[in-house]
Structure formats: structure tokens, C-alpha cells
Amino acid sequence: MQLKGSISYHGIAYVDGNASGPLIASNLELSFWGGVDPQTSEVIDRHHPLSGKHIQDAILAIPGSRGSCSGSGVLLELILNGKGPKGFIFSRKEDILTLGVVVAEEIFNKSIPVVVLETDEFQDLQNAIHVTINGNTVSSAQLKSVPEVSEPVAEKALGTSLNHHVELSDGDKDFLEGLHGRAAQAAMRIILRMAAIEGADKLIDITQVHIDGCVYTGPGSLDFAERLRDWGGKVLVPTTLNSISVDQKRWRSQGVASTFGEAAEKLATAYTDMGGRPTFTCAPYLLSSAPKKGDQVAWAESNAVVYANSVLGARTMKYPDFLDICIALTGRAPHGGLHLKHNRLASLRVEMPLLQPEDIDDSLYPLLGYHVGGLSGSRIPVITGFERVRPSTDDLKAFGAAFATMASAPMFHIAGVTPEAATLQDAIGERDDIETVSLDLRQLETSWRTLNSAQDSSPVDLVSLGNPHFSIMEMRNLANICRGWTKDDRVSIMVTCGRATHGLASQAGLIEELERFGVQFITDTCWCMIDEPVIPTSAKTIMTNSAKYAHYGPGLTGKKFYFGSLERCVAAACSGTYDKGMPKFIQ
Known part of the structure; x- marks a missing residue:
């Protein structure tokens, strides 16, 4: 077949491997939880340009994920049930979806390649029809017809082209050598692979974990948790559990199908058997156990992560589902991302008109969070204009949840309101070239109509x-x-x-x-x-x-x-x- 305009790009293989297939591409990030059906592979986010497309057997090129930490669980289900993409191409470091592949590889011996390209090369790739991934090389071609390619998901661990050394303590080595059991050994392997992706040079102790992986996304999520439990997994730090998929006391009277309700209960039980507290809430910051400013924690659940970082001043990365329990089983996390102070500074200023208390109602905060999240993408914003209003913790909760829906950034600052932004200078540090966006509240009409x-x-x-x-x-x-x-x-x-x-x-x-x-x-x-x-x-x-x-x-x-x-x-x-x-x- 005649190839037209064949071009090759060299990136970084987060997960090594070979794949070939039609390209599905977008410049907009996508949340797999709530955005992709794990049983059919259809993009169901009705606000996304890829809505209605099926990603099965395609190479998916998106900048990265956004929204929910449960995207890793959805991807695991897709890989295990044969509905997944053949490979991923990202334009930046991507934790959530990569972790889903790493878990499939480490626990279930199945994998697909994951490659990160430079932004300009990622943009060049957008109009390609067919793409081949070979290690860290991506080849694109414009074709009048797409060749029939059917490559099975890899049945072995494929490694990575990342050359990054993570310093191990004696305790880390004990975990890795299996001295604390098979579950903790598998957990440490996964943590170290994600630490390399993060660029962390060592691991740190954390004080608590909030687990989002207790959400039932399908048989894969249950199989993963039960394997760790049956391998002797026990949490080593205080661990709370996110909302599960059913009301445990009422699901039968509510008419929930027994097959689904029983599977969701088994998943919750697997995590409580490993020592997780049955808190079953997506708002762990409302519990008496909520962390304090400066505490190093490992939280999953997108709104909880944003609230912990932004409102409580605790330090956590946006941990994907499954990495959360791995950290709970070892008490160790990568020393990178928002665990480091310099990574918590704002790189975008959103300048609002001076708000007047009498002009607003409580719908402002979720609407504004949704809009600012869309503006921010992967950048941490600082918002100004709140000098005359004092949002409540519930207002900030609503803002943060909406922000986390649209942004991949794991925190925000509001000057004069949030704990690390007493002043604008506190939020931006030494930066003098920060991009500034002036926001007229009338611009929120677009988001209002979308919602x-x-x-x-x-x-x-x-x-x-x-x-x-x-x-x-x-x-x-x-x-x-x-x-x-x-x-x-x-x-x-x-x-x-x-x-x-x-x-x-x-x-x-x-x-x-x-x-x-x-x-x-x-x-x-x-x-x-x-x-x-x-x-x-x-x-x-x-x-x-x-x-x-x-x-x-x-x-x-x-x-x-x-x-x-x-x-x-x-x-x-x-x-x-x-x-x-x-x-x-x-x-």
C-alpha cells in the first residue's frame, strides 16, 4: 500500500511495546471515568469532541487525562475485556492512564504501549490517519484506506525507555525483595515505576491514605483488590475509603441488581479486610481525621485531592486508583509533584472583577470552578478578586470539585483565602512572567449554558x-x-x-x-x-x-x-x- 506523508517522531516510552492502528486524536484532555464506557469503549462525555467515538483497537492521542482518579480503573477494565485502545500517545507526563497500564502489566501480565511526544510533534500528529508505535518511536501516515491490523494486547511485561534511578532505603529494599509479603512486593514495584515517571529521586513516608479504587468499575477492579488481600496485603498507615458503588445498607431495597450490588460489596469488603476504614465518602476532608497544613498524604478522588492541597494545605499528588492502595500497603510514596513546595506555585493568574457579596449566590462557586478549570488545564491557577467576599468551606468544596472536573491540575489558589496564598506573591513565588487572564463574569454564560x-x-x-x-x-x-x-x-x-x-x-x-x-x-x-x-x-x-x-x-x-x-x-x-x-x- 502506498504511504503518503509518512513521518516518524521520537518520544519517551512510559510503557514499551509495539502497536499499529487507526488514530483517534484530540487536543482536549479526557476523563476516562464518566467519559469512556468500560464495557463498549464509547466516549460518553457529551461535552467532549470525541463523544460517540469508540476507542477500541485504535491508537488514542490526547494531551493527557483530566477529572477523575478512577480513569485508571476504567482503563484496566478496557484492557482486560479486550475493548481498550492499542496504545496511547500523550503530550505530557500522564499518571492516571499510565498507572492503569502498569497495573494491567504488573498484576495481569497484559499491556499496551504508552508514549509521550513533545508538544509540537503531538500537534503534527493530529491529522494522521494511521499510526504505528515501536518502542519510543511513533510513525504516522496519511492513507486513503486504513490497513487491516490486528495485534493482540501484549502478554508480558514490556518495561520502559525511562532511565531514571530512584534511591531506595533499606526498608524499600525489603518490600521489593518480598520480605513483607507478595502484596507489598507488588505494591512497591508499581510505586517505583510511577516514581520513575514522576522523576522522583526517592520515596517518602506518608501519614494517611484515601483510597478511591474501592469504586467498582468491573471485574478487573475486584480481581485486583482480592488478589492483594489474598496475597496478605495489610495497610500500614491510617486509610479511609472513598464512596463505593452502592449504598451498603439500602441497595437491596432500592432495587439494585444483585449481581452488581454483591460485586460492589465484595470490593468494599476486600479493602476493609486490608484495613481500610469503611468511611465510604468522597469528602474525606469532612472527617475528623482530615490532614493539616503541611502533612504529607496520599489521597485519590479528584475533588478530595484538590481540596486537600488547596483548602487544607496538605500535600498530595493526584494519585490514580490502585496506586492509592499500593502506597497504603507500604506507607511510601514518590517524593515528587505536589509533595514539593516549588511545584505548588501558581503559573496562571485569573483576575476577576471585585466581587460584591450581594451580587452572588452559591451557584457562582461551582460555575467559576468549572470555567477556571477549563482555562487552567494542567496549570495551577491563582484567582484574585475575592477581597470583599469570604467563601465558606462548602463554597470551596463546590469550586474544587468543578475545577477538578475540567482541569488536570491538582490544586488552585485564591488570593487572600486559601492557606498558601495569603498574598498573590505567596502563590506565585519568584515568578515575574506569569500569564494573566482577565475574567468578566459575563463570560460564565457559556459554562452556564453547557451545564x-x-x-x-x-x-x-x-x-x-x-x-x-x-x-x-x-x-x-x-x-x-x-x-x-x-x-x-x-x-x-x-x-x-x-x-x-x-x-x-x-x-x-x-x-x-x-x-x-x-x-x-x-x-x-x-x-x-x-x-x-x-x-x-x-x-x-x-x-x-x-x-x-x-x-x-x-x-x-x-x-x-x-x-x-x-x-x-x-x-x-x-x-x-x-x-x-x-x-x-x-x-
């Missing part, structure tokens, strides 16, 4: 609250708003929260009061894992105050979405209709 994907005046069937999990203060605010209102019987209103928060709210009488109004409570799981029948089959349109859920929800549920403030959500629950008027701060 309000139901544009046809559809009645509201379900109000979804608690993504991330509701805090006790949000419970109080909701109760205050609901007083004097009567819910429409045709509308369901559901709140997800952690067990600890539900217990506190119950003691305060808030659960009983809100249940009288008509609120249904779900613990242990979160909206990104909930589907029918917990979401009523008859529900066509969902309203939420979460920008994160308004983004992922259409692809995860197939429903239409409205987005707005907490007060607007309650109004919709009482009227069954959505007020289309934009907030005052946009107008």
Missing part, C-alpha cells in the same frame, strides 16, 4: 444534591430553605452524604425534618455511581447544584440536566419547573 443541557423547558423529575457529599452545614442550609415550602409529589429530591455526616445530622434532628419534607438520603455511594433504579426510571430531567454532576451526568445517565443554586433546586422540587433566568452575577 444546562436541558434546553426544552422539560419538567424537573429529580433534584440531585450531594456531589461531592453533603456536609452538616449544607444539611442545615437545605433545612432552612425547605421550611415553609411544600414539595411537589411528582418530583424526587435525593441527597448523598457520608455515614459520619448522616449520623451528625440525625443527632441534630435534620434528617427527620428533611425526610418530612420529602428528601431521600443515600449514604456510602455518590451520584457518579448511581443509575436506575435508584434514579427513577420515569425521570427524564435532573436538576443539581453540582457542576461536576451536571457535566458527567448526561453521559452517565442518558438524562437531561439543569444546573442552579441550592435555593433554585428546592424551588424546582416544589414547582416541578426550572427557572431559566441566569444568575444576577452573570447578567
